[in-house]
Amino acid sequence: MNLLYFLMLIQRNRGTAQCICAVGIIFIFLDIYKMEPLTPEKANYIIAHYMQLLNEPEKIALKQHRHSLKLSELPDGELRTKIYLRNQWLTDEPEILAQLDEGYVQFILNCAGRILKDYPDEVFFNYCAKCGKLARTPRAKQCRFCGYDWHE
Ligand SMILES: [Zn+2]
Numbered sequence: 001m002n003l004l005y006f007l008m009l010i011q012r013n014r015g016t017a018q019c020i021c022a023v024g025i026i027f028i029f030l031d032i033y034k035m036e037p038l039t040p041e042k043a044n045y046i047i048a049h050y051m052q053l054l055n056e057p058e059k060i061a062l063k064q065h066r067h068s069l070k071l072s073e074l075p076d077g078e079l080r081t082k083i084y085l086r087n088q089w090l091t092d093e094p095e096i097l098a099q100l101d102e103g104y105v106q107f108i109l110n111c112a113g114r115i116l117k118d119y120p121d122e123v124f125f126n127y128c129a130k131c132g133k134l135a136r137t138p139r140a141k142q143c144r145f146c147g148y149d150w151h152e
Pocket residue numbers: 128129130131132133143144145146147148
């Protein structure tokens with residue numbers, strides 16, 4: 001809407017303009033209200049689909065977590081650990097390992113929080129229009145909870 005036209009509208013119809021402003025303010029509050037805290041589910045979604053937004057130390061820590069999980073399921077742990085370290089599938093850098101000190105869930109919450117702060121416009125939360133839950137991927141067109149489908 002053209003600004004001049006908008007000002008004219010306000011001039012002509014103050015009551016309606018005040019009404020529009022009030023509705024606008026309510027919507028802003030609703031928007032703030034919608035910003036619920038980061039959940040492990042949302043953090044997982046960000047890590048899975050926006051991996052490129054992780055910084056280098058985070059990527060190494062993630063690799064560390066995944067490989068040490070795999071390692072724990074295999075025999076010959078000691079020998080394999082040496083090989084994994086040599087191939088940089090694992091790390092012994094204390095600063096990287098410290099990221100995982102409070103567990104994997106806290107780690108992904110920290111990464112996701114940092115990503116949302118640094119790249120607020122890059123992450124698209126694909127919420128279902130019907131039930132409001134988060135879809136499996138940013139490009140999903142069907143809700144995994146209620147089955148709602150938004151393919152065109
Ligand atoms: Zn749904």
